[in-house]
Amino acid sequence: MKTIDEPRLRDIVGENNIKSDPSDLYVYGSDSSVHQSMPWVVVRPETTEQVQKIMQYANAEIIPVVTRGGGSGMCGQAVPAEGGIILDMKRMNKILEINMPDVYCRVEPGVVDDDLNLALKPYGVFYPPTPASSRIATIGGEIGNNASGVRSVKYGATRDAVMGMKVVLPNGDLVSMGAHTRVEASGYQLHKLMVGSEGTLGVVVEAILRFVPIPEYRCLGIANFDSLKDAGEAVGAIMGSGANPSMLELVDSVAIQAVNKTMNLGLPEVAAALMFEADGMVKEAVDYEIHKMEALCKKCRGKDIQYSYDPKERAKIFMGRKKLFPALSKYDDSLASTSLADDMAVPYSKMADLAGKIHEVAKKNNIIMTAYGHCGSGCMHTKILMDTDRQDQWDSARKAITEIYEFVHSVNGTTSAEHGIGLSKAEAFKAEKADSIALMSMIKKGIDPNNILNPGKLMQAPDNWVTATDLRYSVHT
Amino acid sequence: MTTEFKHLEKWEGTLASCIRCGYCFEHCPLMKHTGWESDAPRAKIITAFGLLSGNVQPTDYVAHRMFSCFYCKRCEAACSSGVDLTDIFDDAQRDLLGMGFPGPGTASVTFDNCARCLVCIKACPHEARSYDGDAIATDPVKCKSCGACVEACPAGAAQIIHNYGTGKTDLTEKVTQFLEEGPSAKAVVYACNWSFYPDLQASELPDEDEQERDYKILVNMCGGRLEMPVLMAPFLHGARGVMVACCPDDECEHQGNLRAKKLVESLKSYMEKMDMDTKRVELVQIKAGDKQDFQMHIDTFVDTLNQLGPLR
Numbered sequence A: 001m002k003t004i005d006e007p008r009l010r011d012i013v014g015e016n017n018i019k020s021d022p023s024d025l026y027v028y029g030s031d032s033s034v035h036q037s038m039p040w041v042v043v044r045p046e047t048t049e050q051v052q053k054i055m056q057y058a059n060a061e062i063i064p065v066v067t068r069g070g071g072s073g074m075c076g077q078a079v080p081a082e083g084g085i086i087l088d089m090k091r092m093n094k095i096l097e098i099n100m101p102d103v104y105c106r107v108e109p110g111v112v113d114d115d116l117n118l119a120l121k122p123y124g125v126f127y128p129p130t131p132a133s134s135r136i137a138t139i140g141g142e143i144g145n146n147a148s149g150v151r152s153v154k155y156g157a158t159r160d161a162v163m164g165m166k167v168v169l170p171n172g173d174l175v176s177m178g179a180h181t182r183v184e185a186s187g188y189q190l191h192k193l194m195v196g197s198e199g200t201l202g203v204v205v206e207a208i209l210r211f212v213p214i215p216e217y218r219c220l221g222i223a224n225f226d227s228l229k230d231a232g233e234a235v236g237a238i239m240g241s242g243a244n245p246s247m248l249e250l251v252d253s254v255a256i257q258a259v260n261k262t263m264n265l266g267l268p269e270v271a272a273a274l275m276f277e278a279d280g281m282v283k284e285a286v287d288y289e290i291h292k293m294e295a296l297c298k299k300c301r302g303k304d305i306q307y308s309y310d311p312k313e314r315a316k317i318f319m320g321r322k323k324l325f326p327a328l329s330k331y332d333d334s335l336a337s338t339s340l341a342d343d344m345a346v347p348y349s350k351m352a353d354l355a356g357k358i359h360e361v362a363k364k365n366n367i368i369m370t371a372y373g374h375c376g377s378g379c380m381h382t383k384i385l386m387d388t389d390r391q392d393q394w395d396s397a398r399k400a401i402t403e404i405y406e407f408v409h410s411v412n413g414t415t416s417a418e419h420g421i422g423l424s425k426a427e428a429f430k431a432e433k434a435d436s437i438a439l440m441s442m443i444k445k446g447i448d449p450n451n452i453l454n455p456g457k458l459m460q461a462p463d464n465w466v467t468a469t470d471l472r473y474s475v476h477t
Numbered sequence B: 001m002t003t004e005f006k007h008l009e010k011w012e013g014t015l016a017s018c019i020r021c022g023y024c025f026e027h028c029p030l031m032k033h034t035g036w037e038s039d040a041p042r043a044k045i046i047t048a049f050g051l052l053s054g055n056v057q058p059t060d061y062v063a064h065r066m067f068s069c070f071y072c073k074r075c076e077a078a079c080s081s082g083v084d085l086t087d088i089f090d091d092a093q094r095d096l097l098g099m100g101f102p103g104p105g106t107a108s109v110t111f112d113n114c115a116r117c118l119v120c121i122k123a124c125p126h127e128a129r130s131y132d133g134d135a136i137a138t139d140p141v142k143c144k145s146c147g148a149c150v151e152a153c154p155a156g157a158a159q160i161i162h163n164y165g166t167g168k169t170d171l172t173e174k175v176t177q178f179l180e181e182g183p184s185a186k187a188v189v190y191a192c193n194w195s196f197y198p199d200l201q202a203s204e205l206p207d208e209d210e211q212e213r214d215y216k217i218l219v220n221m222c223g224g225r226l227e228m229p230v231l232m233a234p235f236l237h238g239a240r241g242v243m244v245a246c247c248p249d250d251e252c253e254h255q256g257n258l259r260a261k262k263l264v265e266s267l268k269s270y271m272e273k274m275d276m277d278t279k280r281v282e283l284v285q286i287k288a289g290d291k292q293d294f295q296m297h298i299d300t301f302v303d304t305l306n307q308l309g310p311l312r
């Protein structure tokens, strides 16, 4: 651990924007992942200039800097694996401009996603990438992780919505990237490189984001299936038909049973359920999409099909999916729900096989895993329920995960669709991207020669994520 | 001194089941006020785990954090893992108190100018205050920081030192700033933290949108903590009206809604005497979490104020 010049940092950000009590550092040493590692100091800049000064200091002294938004990342992206300074961006929280004629807004990185959408609502538009964690996720963190969500099947991920940004580089220089225009062909699209770079290349201090109109009509349907294979076939049929769902979600039998067990929802305990939604400005157009998806579900032996435009009915249909997280947490007092290998993506035609593989591997390794996800985007979520106190359960989890990723890569899938890599998916990521890791490392070295920005993440993270940092649980051997 | 966490121990499994999603951030008045993650409910859960596992040492600083909570329990309602957060806080407080770290955090204290009139003991809905024949004592674990004693104390001796922006001075300062700097400012809405917050949680609007705001919601924790000067302050700075939002009958843990009702009634009768339209003050009771209902009431109220025009 290096000595931090706290008076200097205090001079930059002000007396009330620095913390170094060990208990504060402990809190800032974790996020929503399994990892825990303490920073040396936490600072809250309010201006771009302050960020620049902090970076100049850190770069000169070669001190790690980890940028942090809401700290809701699930793979340890915001956990300071090698200590250093946490840059808590929550004070840079201004929505700077909502420009209707030019169809963009300009925001500081600490703006919370839900807040942005609340501010956009009176203008009849919304910012679409919206992850499930939108009530806490900041725009900076969404850029860091290339976040996406249930509606990304239609509206795309963060990378599709970011038009440009201002970034402070590790040496303190401020650069503008991208443009204020819908399209751009002027050289390297550096802003797109920043998206998903997990805070390893620069500190985003301003972002230009595009928005889209809030649809007048939204219709949500559900179909039950007696086999996962049929549900998987329906996904491929829908996506391959040219249909344009605004949401296409799968939940498996483990998920349905978990919700029934803990929430008493009384859902039919089938092998899988598919939720399909369409939205638009004209009802006939939405009807067209819904009927098309309904017919395709039927063709793939989907049953008990129902759909509704009514918000209350829609909420009822979505309840099983919505309650899944708390249901898994409450599934069994001795088991914790962990986010590991939780967001891989595979081509549509392989969704059902992947879900089947997850069940098979979980059984073999004596852990509980559920398969659900944004299958319209090819993204499959899992949660691993395990006794986090027991070392052998961690070993089993690691074995299971390795096996699942081998399958994912063998069918041309990718390690992460939305939560990113951080620490806990580095092993699989490095295996998947074996031939481009060297190139990524060159880019990192070119921009951050002293390796101060979020060191030890992505390609730099160790293979064994179980021992990469302390785990945030008490593990007994 | 013992460093055993006898009470906290039983929560070890629950502390592991918190998925640390941070969904509690937007609901916590402490976090909203300071913006520091270490003041959020999630941080208290992490700290409790740290205390149990020996990674965090008990200190006055840590105790201050663990004793700081207004017990609105909004974090529990929002918790995606169904964690009983405030029960855990209580047990952490019991253990810390046993080790000689009494907070006080947001618990109320009694200053030396106490006249020992014992009004606060009767006012406290949580039986946290007692008199030993010499001085008034507060049990910081039982105290739920509702502020009933603060409001009741005629000498101003019962105080909550750490208000997190919900105290009388903070509120009046915010009122003044809003009304003096906002060209469109018309109404102030005092909302208890239970009656939900249909507004941006942690971000700021663009300048033009900010200037067009005709009302401001100020969280005062509990309607029962409002005092007449706080209620009058907006009118003295040019507001057209004041709204008070609190819980429905029988749903307030501290009967603060009853006190708020009485207060609003007496303001109304005072206004009648002054020949002011009593529609300029309104009390609404909002079910916990009903953002939409609250917003509807605010919009209707602002419409009414627009019809009434400025106060002459």
Ligand SMILES: Cc1cc2nc3c(=O)[nH]c(=O)nc-3n(C[C@H](O)[C@H](O)[C@H](O)COP(=O)(O)OP(=O)(O)OC[C@H]3O[C@@H](n4cnc5c(N)ncnc54)[C@H](O)[C@@H]3O)c2cc1C
Pocket (backbone or CB within 6 Å): A031, A032, A066, A067, A068, A069, A070, A071, A072, A073, A074, A077, A078, A089, A109, A130, A131, A132, A133, A136, A137, A138, A139, A140, A141, A142, A143, A144, A145, A146, A147, A148, A149, A150, A197, A198, A199, A200, A202, A203, A204, A205, A325, A418, A419, A454, B020, B021, B022, B080
């Ligand atoms: C319950 C739950 C549900 C979730 N659901 C989804 C989901 O549906 N889809 C999804 O994509 N994710 C989801 N996530 C993961 C996570 O919430 C998102 O990835 C989110 O975008 C992270 O935002 P944050 O502000 O919390 O970022 P943090 O966790 O604080 O940071 C994330 C990364 O971004 C970097 N970063 C932060 N700010 C900046 C900046 N200003 N400049 C440069 N880098 C920066 C950090 O260094 C870090 O590497 C979920 C998480 C939880 C807990």
